[in-house]
Amino acid sequence: MTRSVLFVCLGNICRSPTAEAVLRHMAGQAGLALTVDSAGTGGWHSGEPPHPPAVLAARKRGYDLSALRARQVTRADFTRFDLILAMDSRNLADLRALAQGQGTPPRLFLDHAPETGLTDVPDPWYTGEFDRTIDLVESGCRGLIRALQAGSQGHWAQ
Numbered sequence: 001m002t003r004s005v006l007f008v009c010l011g012n013i014c015r016s017p018t019a020e021a022v023l024r025h026m027a028g029q030a031g032l033a034l035t036v037d038s039a040g041t042g043g044w045h046s047g048e049p050p051h052p053p054a055v056l057a058a059r060k061r062g063y064d065l066s067a068l069r070a071r072q073v074t075r076a077d078f079t080r081f082d083l084i085l086a087m088d089s090r091n092l093a094d095l096r097a098l099a100q101g102q103g104t105p106p107r108l109f110l111d112h113a114p115e116t117g118l119t120d121v122p123d124p125w126y127t128g129e130f131d132r133t134i135d136l137v138e139s140g141c142r143g144l145i146r147a148l149q150a151g152s153q154g155h156w157a158q
Contacts, residue, residue, distance in 0.1 A: 004035040005144075006081040007109065008091055012040030012070035013051045014124050015087040015133055019109065021063040022134070022141045030145050037081070041094040043072030057130035061138075078103025085109040085144075088120035110136065112143030 005023060009016040016038035027034045040046075049055070050065045058065045077084065078099045084106040086092035095106035110118050116139055124133045 003033070004081045005037075005083045005085065006073070006077055007036075007038040007085050007087065008041060008073055008095060008106070009038075009087040009121075010040055010091060010123060011042050011045040011125070012038055012072070013045045013048060014054045014130070015121050015137070016040065017050045017065050017068045017070070018054055018058055018063070018133060019085070019087070019137045019141065020068065021058060021065050022137050023144065025063055026141050026145050027148075030149060032145065032148055034148075035081075038068070039071050039073035039077065041073055041091050041098075045070040046072055051125065053128075053130045054124065054133070057134055060131075061134055063134075073098065075099070075102075083107070088123070090120075109140050109144075112141075112147060113139035114143075115139065 007016040007019040020036050020038040024036045048070045050068055055065045075098060081104055084095065084104050086095055086106050087109055092106055092108055099106065108119055110116060110121060116136055121133060121136045124130045
C-alpha cells in the first residue's frame with residue numbers, strides 16, 4: 001500500500017513543491033493518510049523557499065507553499081518512499097542513474113494524467129507558465145488519488 005510519495009524536479013523550487021502541496025491538499029480532502037515530500041535532482045537551491053511566482057500561482061488556487069524548502073534527492077529516498085515521481089523525462093533519467101536499480105523505481109508523474117497528452121510537466125522557470133503548471137499538477141494528482149483510492153498503483157506496482 002502506498003503511504004509515501006516523493007515528487008522530483010530539477011531545482012525543487014517550482015514543479016515538485018507545487019505537486020507536494022497539491023497532493024497533500026487533495027489527499028486530506030480524500031481522507032488518505034500520506035507522507036508527501038519533494039526534492040530536486042540538483043542541489044543549488046537547497047534550503048531556499050519555492051520560486052515566488054510558483055508560490056503566488058499556488059496561493060491563487062488555495063495551495064500554500066510558504067513553509068516548503070528545497071532539498072536535493074538522496075539515495076536514501078529510494079528506500080524511504082513508496083512512489084518516486086519525476087516531473088519530466090530528464091529528471092527521470094537522473095533519478096534512475098542515482099538509484100542504480102535499487103529501491104523504489106522512479107516513474108513519470110504525468111502517467112497519472114493521460115488526458116493531458118503530455119509526459120513531462122514543462123519547467124515554468126523557463127516557460128513562465130506557472131498557472132499551466134498547476135493545471136497539469138492538479139490533473140496528475142487527481143489521477144494519483146484515484147489510483148490510491150482504488151488500491152492500485154497501476155504500472156508502478158512492478
